[in-house]
Amino acid sequence: xxxxxxxxxxxxxGARADLVRRVTGSPALRLVGRRLxxxxxxxxxxxxxxxxxxxxxxxxxxxxILGINATPGQIAQVDHQLGLDHPFWDRYWIWxxxxxxxDLGIAYSNRQSVNSDLAQFLPxxxxxxxxALVVSLGLGIGVAMLAARKPNGLADRLSLAVSMLGLSxxxxxxxxxxxxxxxxxxxxxxxxxxxxxxxxxTAIRALTLPAASIGFPLFAIYSxxxxxxxxxxMQREDYIVTAKAKGLKPWRVLVVHATRNSxxxxxxxxxxxxxxxxxxxxxIEPIFSLPGIGAELISAININDLPLVEGxxxxxxxxxxxxxxxxDLMYAVLDPRIRYGRSAS
Amino acid sequence: MAARLPDMTTLLAPGAxxxxxxxxxxxxxxxxxxxxxxxWVPAGLLIALFFMCFIWPHIYSIPxxxxxxxxxAQEPPFSPGxxxxxxxxxxxxxxxxxxxGQVAFEVGFSVTAIGMVIGGLIGLAAGYxxxxxxxxxxxxxxxxxxxxxxxxxxxxxxxxxPSEIHLIWALSVFxxxxxxxxxxGSTLVxxxxxxxxxxxxxxxxxxxxxxxxxxxxxxxxxxxxxxxGIGVVVILEGAVDFLGLGIxxxxxxxxxxxxxxxxxxxxxxxxxxxxxxxxxxxVMSLNLFGDALRERWGVR
Numbered sequence: 001x002x003x004x005x006x007x008x009x010x011x012x013x014g015a016r017a018d019l020v021r022r023v024t025g026s027p028a029l030r031l032v033g034r035r036l037x038x039x040x041x042x043x044x045x046x047x048x049x050x051x052x053x054x055x056x057x058x059x060x061x062x063x064x065i066l067g068i069n070a071t072p073g074q075i076a077q078v079d080h081q082l083g084l085d086h087p088f089w090d091r092y093w094i095w096x097x098x099x100x101x102x103d104l105g106i107a108y109s110n111r112q113s114v115n116s117d118l119a120q121f122l123p124x125x126x127x128x129x130x131x132a133l134v135v136s137l138g139l140g141i142g143v144a145m146l147a148a149r150k151p152n153g154l155a156d157r158l159s160l161a162v163s164m165l166g167l168s169x170x171x172x173x174x175x176x177x178x179x180x181x182x183x184x185x186x187x188x189x190x191x192x193x194x195x196x197x198x199x200x201x202t203a204i205r206a207l208t209l210p211a212a213s214i215g216f217p218l219f220a221i222y223s224x225x226x227x228x229x230x231x232x233x234m235q236r237e238d239y240i241v242t243a244k245a246k247g248l249k250p251w252r253v254l255v256v257h258a259t260r261n262s263x264x265x266x267x268x269x270x271x272x273x274x275x276x277x278x279x280x281x282x283x284i285e286p287i288f289s290l291p292g293i294g295a296e297l298i299s300a301i302n303i304n305d306l307p308l309v310e311g312x313x314x315x316x317x318x319x320x321x322x323x324x325x326x327x328d329l330m331y332a333v334l335d336p337r338i339r340y341g342r343s344a345s
Numbered sequence: 346m347a348a349r350l351p352d353m354t355t356l357l358a359p360g361a362x363x364x365x366x367x368x369x370x371x372x373x374x375x376x377x378x379x380x381x382x383x384x385w386v387p388a389g390l391l392i393a394l395f396f397m398c399f400i401w402p403h404i405y406s407i408p409x410x411x412x413x414x415x416x417x418a419q420e421p422p423f424s425p426g427x428x429x430x431x432x433x434x435x436x437x438x439x440x441x442x443x444x445x446g447q448v449a450f451e452v453g454f455s456v457t458a459i460g461m462v463i464g465g466l467i468g469l470a471a472g473y474x475x476x477x478x479x480x481x482x483x484x485x486x487x488x489x490x491x492x493x494x495x496x497x498x499x500x501x502x503x504x505x506x507p508s509e510i511h512l513i514w515a516l517s518v519f520x521x522x523x524x525x526x527x528x529x530g531s532t533l534v535x536x537x538x539x540x541x542x543x544x545x546x547x548x549x550x551x552x553x554x555x556x557x558x559x560x561x562x563x564x565x566x567x568x569x570x571x572x573x574g575i576g577v578v579v580i581l582e583g584a585v586d587f588l589g590l591g592i593x594x595x596x597x598x599x600x601x602x603x604x605x606x607x608x609x610x611x612x613x614x615x616x617x618x619x620x621x622x623x624x625x626x627x628v629m630s631l632n633l634f635g636d637a638l639r640e641r642w643g644v645r
Contacts, residue, residue, distance in 0.1 A: 038484065045488035053500045168629035170580040172587050172600075173621040176607055180614050275491060282495050283584050287607075298588065301499045313493060320491040 035328050039321045046317040047099070047310065051092050054306045060084075061108045061304055082108060095310065104314070105307040109300070114311035118293065122315070124196055125281055125292035131207050132215035132277075137270070140222030145259055147223070148230035149251075159223055166220025171280050175213035175287045182209060192289040210288045214280045218273070225269055229262040230254070237261075264330065271327040275320030384641065387633035394627055398446035408437040410444035411595040422615065432602075432616060433609060441597035442623055448509060448598050449627065453579040455513050457571050460520025465567055467521070468528025473536055473555050483529075486522040494519045494581070502590040512591045516578055527570050531563040538562075565642045572635030576628040583624060599624050 062078035063070060079085045083094060098105055104114035147156040183191035193206035234240055234254070243253045281294030289295070293312050300308040401407070408427070413435030422430040422438075429438040467486075471479040494516075501507075501515040535541065536559065544554050585591035586600025594601060599620045606616030 038487075041484050042487045042491055045484070046491050049488060049492055050496060053497055057500055057503045164629060164632065165625075168576065168632055169625055170583055170621075170628070172584060173603060173617075173624060176603065176610060176617050177621065180610055180617070184611050184614075279493060279495060282493070283588070286588075297493070297495070298499075301496060304503075309496065313496060316493050317491045324487075 032329060035325050039325060042321055043314075043317055047096070047314060048092065050310055050313045051088075051095070051306075054304070054309055055088060057304050061306070064303060065108060082106070095307070099314065104311040107300075107308040107311075108305045109303055109308065114307050117296070117308060118311055118315065121291055121293045121296045124290055125285070125294060127196070127203070128207055128210055128214070128281065128285075128290065128292060129277055131204075131211040132218065133270070135211065136215035136219035136222060137266075140219045141226060141259070141266070143219075143223040144226035144230060145254060147227045148234065148258070149254060151231050156227070159227070163220035163224045166216045167224075169217065171213050171217065172283050172287060174216060175210065175284055178209045178212055179287075194289055195291060206288075206290075210284050210290060213284050213287075214277065218277075221273075222266060222269070226259075226262055226266050229265045230258045233258040233261055267330055268327045271323040271330070274323035275316070278316045278319060380637075380640070383633070384637040387630040387637065390626060390630040391634060394446065394623075394630070395450065398443050398450055402443055407440045407443060410436065410440035410597040413437060419613070429619060430615070432605065436595075436597070438602075438616075438619060441602055442599070442620060445592075445597040445599040445602060445620070446623070446627075448592055448596075449579050449582060449624075452509065452513055452516065452582045453575040456516045456520050456578045456582075457574045459513070459517040460524040460574065461567060461571050463517075464521040464524025464526075465528045465563075468525035468530075469532050469555055469559060469563070471525065472529035472532025473551070473559060479529075482525070486525055489518065489522040490526075498585050499588075499590055502585075507590055507593050509592060512582065512585060516581060516585075520574060520578065523574065524567065524570070528563055528567060531566050532559055535559050535562045569635050569639045569642070572631050572638065576631040579624070579628055579631075 060075065060079075061082065062075045062084065065078060066074055076085070083091060086094070095105060102115075104118070106112070107114050107117055110117075143155075143159050147153075147159040150156060179191045182189045189205055189209050191209075196203040196206055237258075240253060240257055243257045244250075248257075278294070281292060282297050283294070284290075285292045285295035286298055293315065297309065297312045300312065413431055415435050417427070417431050418433055418435040420427050420431045422428065424430060427437045427439070429442070431437055432441070467482060471482040497518055498512070498515045501511050505511045541554060541558055544558055549557075582591060583598070583600035583603065586598040587604045589601070589604065592598040592601060602620040603617055603624075606613070606618075606620070610617055
């Protein structure tokens with residue numbers, strides 16, 4: 001808020017009410033509200049789509065639970081227990097009602113609540129993604145600054161080649177090559193790990209190869225994007241010229257002024273990409289036998305376990321939608337041009 | 346989407362291009378040569394791969410890619426008759442690469458083409474007309490983007506028989522929203538241009554404006570995006586085959602070859618490495634070719 005406005009505010013009591021009106025009507029808050037509202041139909045759509053798709057899969061869950069020798073009476077009884085004797089819309093409604101109360105239902109396969117299943121498998125996946133994100137972001141930012149220092153220089157060309165590799169390699173191929181090199185040839189890391197254990201060091205060792213398989217493509221995207229953004233800032237923006245004219249050292253201009261402003265773009269990309277990360281988890285976790293929700297999703301689909309699949313899909317969709325929201329909020333809250341309502345689209 | 350989407354299409358563009366040197370004719374020549382190479386090396390690799398997959402088997406007879414003799418199992422590379430060797434079932438590895446490559450080409454190109462046409466039209470209409478139709482379409486696209494692709498692909502594999510054509514339809518469900526989002530974004534920019542306003546004021550019909558004025562201006566961006574898209578689809582197709590839910594054994598596919606090789610990774614890493622390297626070359630050529638096209642057309 002400009003100083004003149006503050007001075008006026010202290011003089012004029014009516015201006016205080018005006019401020020309240022301005023905050024509640026601020027473009028940033030309205031934007032946040034609008035985003036929250038549009039997130040609801042998206043989440044509903046995703047859960048409904050999952051319900052429809054899973055219902056199309058042939059095979060009776062009761063028969064899967066009881067085995068081939070079950071009598072029709074037993075099947076009907078289990079159908080009743082699982083609520084499968086209700087029509088489609090009733091079942092969706094009951095499930096949705098449970099979701100709003102924080103209850104994701106009972107998994108068909110092990111008759112445990114989906115909540116406890118998720119509580120069991122979610123931490124592994126979270127640690128894995130956190131590891132991959134932190135390392136790829138750290139390396140990506142460092143390499144981007146090195147490359148942007150001299151566009152088309154040696155560091156830039158090298159990092160371009162490395163990131164081209166990262167953008168073109170399939171994660172499952174990378175995982176197998178890493179296993180072959182680091183677990184078979186030189187035995188630094190385990191190839192499979194059924195649990196993370198309680199020792200943080202063993203957990204880090206177990207997660208390193210899967211995190212690298214997920215993180216390397218990310219590193220490629222992040223470093224290239226950030227580099228392009230920094231180079232653009234260094235060439236176009238007035239405050240860079242000012243900083244240089246002030247006589248600041250080149251590295252200081254690069255690190256403090258250009259990179260800091262480019263972080264906006266990077267954080268937006270990270271937030272928007274959260275959803276796709278989860279797809280990678282579903283392929284990488286089974287390769288390393290990691291007990292996370294990605295591996296759990298694959299096995300749940302294979303045994304037609306609708307409540308478990310729904311529970312995991314809801315988590316995925318929530319993360320995706322939250323990522324989009326965070327990206328929007330970052331702009332709304334941090335970018336002064338949107339905060340003051342000059343451009344909200 | 347209110348946030349300025351990071352411009353994914355400029356990820357690899359080298360950014361500041363050095364100005365054509367006016368002083369040194371030799372440097373200018375070198376720059377031109379580098380530009381030509383950046384275009385023709387990936388293009389040549391793609392043509393070579395296409396030739397290997399579709400034309401080679403018609404000229405030279407190669408062993409079948411789905412069956413082999415158990416007597417000729419696990420032959421090392423450069424054995425007579427099997428220059429890349431055979432797998433544990435005695436199937437010729439080069440033949441599997443060729444027939445698996447046909448699948449990769451067909452799935453990659455058709456999924457992208459379907460996404461480009463349907464998604465492009467949806468994106469054009471949503472971006473140009475705006476209003477409530479745009480809101481509804483954008484929400485539908487958000488739903489599809491938040492929906493894990495694997496669930497649908499797995500379900501399609503279980504409900505319909507897993508086959509190449511079903512795989513194409515299942516993957517198209519995800520290429521359509523991607524293309525419509527990109528097309529909508531660039532349509533929004535083009536819509537504000539003075540020549541569109543002029544066309545509108547002169548009474549040109551909306552569909553004519555879209556097809557004659559908007560479309561030609563968004564096409565370069567869509568085509569370069571589609572080259573990246575083919576790479577993504579080929580990797581995804583491999584992932585589905587890798588999980589055993591796409592092309593069914595014994596029909597060969599690169600993903601299935603890699604999955605099969607995983608079981609003998611310690612003893613014979615070449616079963617994983619050979620298809621992996623071909624997959625990498627394919628996707629990388631597509632990415633580099635997309636970059637070169639972007640440079641030629643000046644697409645940002």
